[in-house]
Amino acid sequence: MATTAEATKTAHDYFQASNTAFKEGIEKTIAALYEMNAHSKKNLEAMMASMTAATKGAETVGARAIAFSKKSVEDQIAASKALAGAKSVQEVVELQTAFAKTAFESMVTEVNEIAGAVSGSVKEAMSPINERVTAMVEHVQSVR
Numbered sequence: 001m002a003t004t005a006e007a008t009k010t011a012h013d014y015f016q017a018s019n020t021a022f023k024e025g026i027e028k029t030i031a032a033l034y035e036m037n038a039h040s041k042k043n044l045e046a047m048m049a050s051m052t053a054a055t056k057g058a059e060t061v062g063a064r065a066i067a068f069s070k071k072s073v074e075d076q077i078a079a080s081k082a083l084a085g086a087k088s089v090q091e092v093v094e095l096q097t098a099f100a101k102t103a104f105e106s107m108v109t110e111v112n113e114i115a116g117a118v119s120g121s122v123k124e125a126m127s128p129i130n131e132r133v134t135a136m137v138e139h140v141q142s143v144r
Helices: 004-084 089-143
Strands: none
Touching: 004 089
């Protein structure tokens, strides 16, 4: 049978080991919370950068659309004035054909440019989020 001194030492060692393990567990938890907080802050910053880029892109596309609409109306007014001054039916057909061709070409060009602007805006808006996802994947792989 164990003596009282041995039992006391065993109990003391047991409680000492429990205390050390508990303290280490708390320290690891606090460190993990700090790390999670740092990641959350970076994620929030990435979301803000993404939203800023998306807003800028939307403003650019909106401004282009307004400018194109304004130019289209001006072109239509000029075409209407030219049609009103036409001297023959053939001249009206020629003016209308030329206007339709120019309007169509302008529309195709503008649609392509707006598509490019939207594509660039989406890439710019997604870049900060992609960087955070990459960083998180790398972090998870390094922890394994």
